[in-house]
Each structure stands twice: as structure tokens, then as C-alpha cells.
Amino acid sequence: MKYTIHATCSVLMLPFMLATSAMAGSADVVVENAWARASIGTSRPGAAYMEVHNAGDEPVTLTGLRTDLAMMPEVHRTATDEQGVSSMSPAGQIVIAPGETVAFEPGGLHAMLMQLQRPMEEGETFPLTLTFSDGGETTVEVPILGIAARGPED
Amino acid sequence: MQSRSVLGYGAAALGVLGLALFVGWWQVDGPGAPVPDDGRPLPLTAMEFDLTDHEGRPVGPDTLVGAPSMVFFGFTYCPDVCPTTLADISGWLDALGGDAEQLNVVFITVDPERDNVDAMAEYVGYFHQAIRGWTGPEQQIALAVEGFRATYEKVPTDSGDYTMNHTASVFLFDAEGRFVTTIDYHEPREFAVPKLRRAMNEKDAEGAT
Structure with missing residues (x-):
């Protein structure tokens, strides 16, 4: 009986133990140089940029974004073809290899902030949460720069 | 008989x-x-379209002949490429200093449904003051895009909205309206500014910083 209880406990604990060990992946994610451009009102989508570094020794998978600023934050990718035509589409999940940094930058990956809940005012910040496949999350405070900003230093 | x-x-x-x-x-x-179609934009003198600038004035390709011109397409609901292009261009114009005044700089929207004159006026107001915003009826926008041998396409998004795929290159014309070259999206400033100077011709480049 004692053995059974012990075994049941182990089985019940297993997912949590797995989650804990896997959590080490996204816990090692460091977000740097985050910035966004100010918006004009709330009707147009906004965009935010950052560098997502995986300082751990396991790959991590970025699955989504969350922020109170926008109803539909999504990772999007802009691609420009040989004819110079730019298009933008959801990027899906982003796998970041150990030691690698994925750059969200103008003309490439960006956090597309659709259905803004308030205008993005220059000088303010907003929290952006990155969610990972192992259940982990990282939240970064994103400074809002001018609408004509070109990078985090502007 | x-x-x-x-x-x-x-x-x-x-x-x-x-x-x-x-x-x-x-x-x-x-x-x-x-006109031989090698995929290059037509000379401005061979284009025909009637648009309105962000101050409500009627404009067309003729408006641009007489001074070198920099023209690009975009839309104000574009969160990534367009503000980046406008910010890049503002940077190039800053690098040209006072010479920027000799240039026509025009942003033509490919989304006239949302980008009316007021929307264009507000939007361009955030960037370098030399940048003009042109809009107009869809049919006239299509004529302009065709003349530049550019493309645009409306694409629905998940959120029930739409976005626009479009040519993101910046087109340069000389003062006679002849096509000179393009500056591709994301081209470094060290290439872009000399191209601009070339379109503006050697003489005008002297004495500039």
C-alpha cells in the first residue's frame, strides 16, 4: 500500500518534474534592446523589436506574445523578394538554438501589435510577455520611441 | 469603262x-x-496619372519634372517596412543637408481606401518635411504603380483586416524625369546617399558635406 501511494505520487509528480526541468530552457532566455515606435492613434497596428538570446544549453521555442497594449500581438516576418516586393505574414513558432540570438528588427521579424488598446505614446513603456513551448514566460518592458525611430538607440 | x-x-x-x-x-x-518594356520604370514624362498631395493639391508625374525625384510606394497602416523606409529616407535627407531642398520626395500610398488626404498629411508630418504624401482614386494609383513597373496586392489578415504587399524599393529620377536607379529596401546609407547625389548630378554634389 505504501508502495502504491509512493508510485502514485511519483506518477502525479512526473509532469511537474518534467516541466521544471524543461523550464530551464526558457528561464535562460534574455531579451535585450527592446524598442517600439509610437503609433498614430489606435487604428493602425504597431510594431516592436528586440533581441532574444538563448543563454541556456537547450533549444527554446517562442510560441507567442502577450501584452495588455494589444488584443492580437503576433510574431510576424517581413520578407522582400528579388523584385523588391515586401510582404508580411505570421512567422509561427521561432526556435532559438542554444547560445543563439534571434533579432527582431525592421524589415524582418517583429512583434506585430494588432488591435491596440491605447495609443503608443513616445516616452512611455509597455510590458511584452514572450511565451515558450515549455510553459515558461519572459516579460520585458518595451520603451516607445518616436515614430521615425530607426533603432533602440534613437 | x-x-x-x-x-x-x-x-x-x-x-x-x-x-x-x-x-x-x-x-x-x-x-x-x-515604349520598350525591359521592366524599368517609364520616364516620368511618359507616365500619366492624377493624384492629390497631402495638402490637397492636384499632382501627377509632370509635377516631378524639373527637379530630381525620389518616389516610393507604401501605406500608413504598415507597421514595419513603411515607417522604416520613411525613417531611412529622412536620414538620407538629413545627410544631404540643404541640398535636400532640390529634391522631390514623394510617398505614394497603395492603400487609398484607408489613406485619404488627411491620413497622408498626418503621417508624413512625423518624418522629414521634404516628404510629400500622394493619394487618389484606386484606378489612378494603379496607373502610377504600372508606370513605375511596381506591384501591389491587398492581402487579408487573420484579424479580419488587410495588409498590402508592395514594391518597397525607392525610385530615383533625374531632373528631366528619366529613371536613374532604385535604392532597395534596407540598403545602407553609404550606398543610398551617393545614389541620391548621382540622381541630383555631380555638379550639385560639390560643396556639400
Whole structure:
């Protein structure tokens, strides 16, 4: 009986133990140089940029974004073809290899902030949460720069 | 009587032949000849479209002839490429200093449904003051895009909205309206500014910083 209880406990604990060990992946994610451009009102989508570094020794998978600023934050990718035509589409999940940094930058990956809940005012910040496949999350405070900003230093 | 009608038919046939030859010449080599289409933008003087600038003034390709021009397409609901292009261009114009005043700089929207004159006015107001915003009826926008040999396409998004795919290159024309070159999206400033100077010609580049 004692053995059974012990075994049941182990089985019940297993997912949590797995989650804990896997959590080490996204816990090692460091977000740097985050910035966004100010918006004009709330009707147009906004965009935010950052560098997502995986300082751990396991790959991590970025699955989504969350922020109170926008109803539909999504990772999007802009691609420009040989004819110079730019298009933008959801990027899906982003796998970041150990030691690698994925750059969200103008003309490439960006956090597309659709259905803004308030205008993005220059000088303010907003929290952006990155969610990972192992259940982990990282939240970064994103400074809002001018609408004509070109990078985090502007 | 018979020989006269033969003569008449002969003259008519010659006339038809002559007309055919003339029409053929007109269409192939004459003024009616199509502009050779090598994928390069037409000269501004060969384009035809009627738009409105962000101050409500009627504008078209003729507006740009007489000074070198930098023209690009975009839309104000574009969160990534367009503000980046406008910010890049503002940077190039800053690098040109006072010489920027000699340039026509025009942002033509490919999304006239949302980008009316007021929207364009507000948007361009956030960037370098030399940048003009042009909009107009969809059909006229299409004519402009065709003249530049550019493309645009409306694409629905998950959120029930839409976005626009479009040519993101910046087109440069000389003061006579001839196409010079493009500056591709994301081209570094060290390439972009010399290209601009080339479009503005050597002479004007002297004495600038």
C-alpha cells in the first residue's frame, strides 16, 4: 500500500518534474534592446523589436506574445523578394538554438501589435510577455520611441 | 469603262496598301510604338496619372519634372517596412543637408481606401518635411504603380483586416524625369546617399558635406 501511494505520487509528480526541468530552457532566455515606435492613434497596428538570446544549453521555442497594449500581438516576418516586393505574414513558432540570438528588427521579424488598446505614446513603456513551448514566460518592458525611430538607440 | 474601273481598283488597293504600311510603321517604329518594356520604370514624362498631395493639391508625374525625384510606394497602416523606409529616407535627407531642398520626395500610398488626404498629411508630418504624401482614386494609383513597373496586392489578415504587399524599393529620377536607379529596401546609407547625389548630378554634389 505504501508502495502504491509512493508510485502514485511519483506518477502525479512526473509532469511537474518534467516541466521544471524543461523550464530551464526558457528561464535562460534574455531579451535585450527592446524598442517600439509610437503609433498614430489606435487604428493602425504597431510594431516592436528586440533581441532574444538563448543563454541556456537547450533549444527554446517562442510560441507567442502577450501584452495588455494589444488584443492580437503576433510574431510576424517581413520578407522582400528579388523584385523588391515586401510582404508580411505570421512567422509561427521561432526556435532559438542554444547560445543563439534571434533579432527582431525592421524589415524582418517583429512583434506585430494588432488591435491596440491605447495609443503608443513616445516616452512611455509597455510590458511584452514572450511565451515558450515549455510553459515558461519572459516579460520585458518595451520603451516607445518616436515614430521615425530607426533603432533602440534613437 | 472597264479599264477605268481596273484603274480605280488599283488605286484603291494601293491606297489600302499604303495605309497598312503607314499604320504598321506608326505602331512599330513611329510615334505609336510601345515604349520598350525591359521592366524599368517609364520616364516620368511618359507616365500619366492624377493624384492629390497631402495638402490637397492636384499632382501627377509632370509635377516631378524639373527637379530630381525620389518616389516610393507604401501605406500608413504598415507597421514595419513603411515607417522604416520613411525613417531611412529622412536620414538620407538629413545627410544631404540643404541640398535636400532640390529634391522631390514623394510617398505614394497603395492603400487609398484607408489613406485619404488627411491620413497622408498626418503621417508624413512625423518624418522629414521634404516628404510629400500622394493619394487618389484606386484606378489612378494603379496607373502610377504600372508606370513605375511596381506591384501591389491587398492581402487579408487573420484579424479580419488587410495588409498590402508592395514594391518597397525607392525610385530615383533625374531632373528631366528619366529613371536613374532604385535604392532597395534596407540598403545602407553609404550606398543610398551617393545614389541620391548621382540622381541630383555631380555638379550639385560639390560643396556639400
